[in-house]
Amino acid sequence: MALRKPPLSGAYGADARFTDFGGWEMPVEFDSIRTEHAAVRESVGIFDVSHMGEITVTGPDATALMQRLTSNDVSALSVGDSQYAMITDESGTIIDDTIVYRLPDEGERYLFVPNAGHDEEAYRRWVDHRDEWDLAADVENETDEWAMVAVQGPDAVDAVGSQTDADVEPFSWGEGAYADVAGVRSWVSRTGYTGEDGFEILCPTDEVGAIWEAFVDAEGCEPCGLGARDTLRTEMGFLLSGQDFDPDDEPRNPYEAGVGWTVDLDTEFVGRDALARVASDGVEEAFAGLILRERGIARHGYEILADGEPVGHVTSGTMSPTLGEAIALGYVPAALAEPGTELSVAVRGQEKRAEVVSTPFIED
Amino acid sequence: MFEVPEDRKYLESHEYATTDGDTATVGITDFAQDELGDVVFVELPEVGDEITQGEEFGVVESIKAVSDLYAPISGTVTAVNEELFDRPELVNDDPYGDGWMLEVDVSDDGAFDDLLSADEYREQTE
Numbered sequence: 066m067a068l069r070k071p072p073l074s075g076a077y078g079a080d081a082r083f084t085d086f087g088g089w090e091m092p093v094e095f096d097s098i099r100t101e102h103a104a105v106r107e108s109v110g111i112f113d114v115s116h117m118g119e120i121t122v123t124g125p126d127a128t129a130l131m132q133r134l135t136s137n138d139v140s141a142l143s144v145g146d147s148q149y150a151m152i153t154d155e156s157g158t159i160i161d162d163t164i165v166y167r168l169p170d171e172g173e174r175y176l177f178v179p180n181a182g183h184d185e186e187a188y189r190r191w192v193d194h195r196d197e198w199d200l201a202a203d204v205e206n207e208t209d210e211w212a213m214v215a216v217q218g219p220d221a222v223d224a225v226g227s228q229t230d231a232d233v234e235p236f237s238w239g240e241g242a243y244a245d246v247a248g249v250r251s252w253v254s255r256t257g258y259t260g261e262d263g264f265e266i267l268c269p270t271d272e273v274g275a276i277w278e279a280f281v282d283a284e285g286c287e288p289c290g291l292g293a294r295d296t297l298r299t300e301m302g303f304l305l306s307g308q309d310f311d312p313d314d315e316p317r318n319p320y321e322a323g324v325g326w327t328v329d330l331d332t333e334f335v336g337r338d339a340l341a342r343v344a345s346d347g348v349e350e351a352f353a354g355l356i357l358r359e360r361g362i363a364r365h366g367y368e369i370l371a372d373g374e375p376v377g378h379v380t381s382g383t384m385s386p387t388l389g390e391a392i393a394l395g396y397v398p399a400a401l402a403e404p405g406t407e408l409s410v411a412v413r414g415q416e417k418r419a420e421v422v423s424t425p426f427i428e429d
Numbered sequence: 430m431f432e433v434p435e436d437r438k439y440l441e442s443h444e445y446a447t448t449d450g451d452t453a454t455v456g457i458t459d460f461a462q463d464e465l466g467d468v469v470f471v472e473l474p475e476v477g478d479e480i481t482q483g484e485e486f487g488v489v490e491s492i493k494a495v496s497d498l499y500a501p502i503s504g505t506v507t508a509v510n511e512e513l514f515d516r517p518e519l520v521n522d523d524p525y526g527d528g529w530m531l532e533v534d535v536s537d538d539g540a541f542d543d544l545l546s547a548d549e550y551r552e553q554t555e
Contacts, residue, residue: 098492099467292466292493360514362470362490384469384492391470413488 071115072212072270076277077288084291087181087307089116092290102296102386104287105259109218111277111286112294118184119211119267120177122191126200127173134194135165135177136319136336138329142167147239147254150327152179152187153336157318157343159310161187162327164256166241176207176252176267180306184208194335212273216280217263217289217297224284225264228276229253233264247279259294260301260425299381302354302394302424308365309352309380309394318343321396323352323424350377351402354424355393361412363393363419368411371401379410385426392426393419432459433551434525438501438544440483441553445525446501446533448541453502455480455531457489459524460554465491468520471513473498473530478506480533482540487530489520498530502540508532 068090077092084093092113095101104110122130131139137150147166151159161183168174179187188206195202216225225233231244231253241254251268268276280286295305304310304324310317318336319328320343330341357363363382368375382393393410401408406421433439437447437454443461446453462468470490480486480500487498510529513519520528535541545553 093493094466097467296492360470361472362495364495384490386467386492 069116071113072273073113073115073277076274081288081290086116086291087183089181091116091181092288094290094292095288098290098292098296099386101287101289101293105218105261105289105293105297106387107219109216109220109224109263109284109286110289110293111280112215112217112289112291113212113277114215114265115212115270115273116181117213118179118181118187118206118208119213120179120184120188120191121168121205121207122175122177122202123170123173124202125173126195126202127175130191130195130198130200130202130204131165131175131177132332133198133334134191135163136328136334136340137165138332139165139167139175140332144169145241147241147256149324151319151324152190153319153334153340154312155336155339157336157339158312158316159319159322160190160312161306162304162310162324163187166252166254168252169243178213183306210270211267212270213265213267214273214276214280215257215259215263215265216286217257217259217261219262221261221263224280224286225253225266227284228279247276249273249275251276258303259297260303260427261297295381296383296386299383299392299394300385300387300426302352302426305381315380317352317396318348320344321348321350321352348399350396351399352394353397353402354422354426355379355395355408355410355419356422356426357391357393357410357412357417357419359417361410361415361417362391363410363412363417367393369395369397369419370409370411370416371397373409373416375411376401376408382410387427394424397421431463431554432525433547433554435547437525438541438546439550440499440501440544442499444499444501446541446544451535452507453504453533453535454529455501455533456524456529457498457520458550458554462521462524462528465489465494465496467492468517471517471520471530473509473513474506476506476509480504480506480531482543501544502533502535503537504533504535506531507534
């Protein structure tokens with residue numbers, strides 16, 4: 066199958082390197098991961114995240130449909146707000162994580178963002194359940210119509226403020242509005258996945274080039290690839306779909322994955338009853354952060370050991386550009402997930418001492 | 430494009446060895462460091478260890494990837510660039526200079542003949 070190319074493909078310049086991500090040919094690195102990572106932590110960077118899916122849900126029962134298919138309380142969203150939520154199956158296993166935006170159109174209108182390559186599956190899930198429950202809602206997979214960039218970093222407010230007619234500075238986290246960005250009608254939301262202040266900008270696919278160029282050329286934003294996105298989100302302890310959870314290879318419920326706060330058991334959704342049992346019984350395994358105390362880097366798939374015996378595995382691991390230390394995320398028995406616990410990681414067969422630490426790895 | 434000095438020879442897997450006398454300096458090429466991106470870790474043998482042409486002698490890790498290192502020549506390790514343990518970025522900054530990895534007492538002079546010349550290696554990376 067041919068890789069889907071983001072609409073900005075032509076704007077990246079000759080230095081970009083690419084990777085297959087969820088069926089999309091995405092830039093992994095422009096300059097260097099270290100440079101791009103530092104730009105986001107210290108000033109401002111821009112990511113093309115057009116590989117993310119966009120699905121809209123409208124109509125009289127739009128809220129009901131969203132409520133029953135996502136873990137968080139959709140009815141709590143004011144117009145313009147957004148929330149992080151899990152999409153779970155009947156057993157409470159995370160199928161995907163998503164941001165749900167409530168858009169200010171007439172009536173009820175939502176846009177949610179499934180991960181790369183999951184848009185068609187999410188669309189089918191929404192349509193099938195709508196029909197099964199006989200709800201009045203229109204569901205559209207608009208992934209091809211929307212492009213998305215993320216402008217992230219301590220200087221993001223200034224950069225975005227200079228390019229838009231909206232007063233974005235007073236926005237609280239998750240708040241958004243329609244605005245002209247570099248002359249392009251867009252949805253601008255104070256969200257992101259780097260741990261820094263910043264915005265995600267959704268705009269029509271064929272106009273995203275003007276936005277990218279405005280931020281790179283006029284605002285001096287560092288173009289950033291998925292490599293830096295991965296080191297940034299790992300430093301925050303944020304989950305990566307398909308790696309830190311995956312319904313087939315890494316089936317995890319939200320409590321194990323450390324995102325129990327996205328579950329509202331007072332709402333009715335697919336997986337709610339199973340998760341209520343987990344909430345009352347507790348989890349056997351928990352998502353933990355590790356720092357290696359010996360030279361080496363823990364990578365995805367490496368075993369985590371306690372007293373020389375395998376007790377879990379690393380789901381994400383890298384050298385933290387901010388800390389200059391090897392950090393990792395993975396699942397271990399709940400009793401071993403307490404910060405300060407001494408474990409080890411088998412790095413190519415050699416045991417390296419590691420310590421459980423609380424996440425985020427860097428100061429919030 | 431990438432720097433490929435004439436005073437050394439190359440393995441297809443992007444390691445180089447100098448050809449000057451019985452002691453060879455071993456490292457990875459400019460092309461390889463660029464492909465890897467930010468190098469953050471190297472694992473190297475110790476002085477006195479034997480390395481064998483074509484076989485693994487260590488590991489280099491960048492932020493995004495782990496790569497095995499293959500010996501371009503056979504011999505006994507006489508020096509290890511310990512500077513790389515604290516400053517692995519030297520591999521990116523100066524792969525043919527300060528980013529060298531090993532000095533090796535070459536056991537078989539003929540081993541160099543199996544390696545690619547600068548021209549042949551350049552052709553491979555184009």
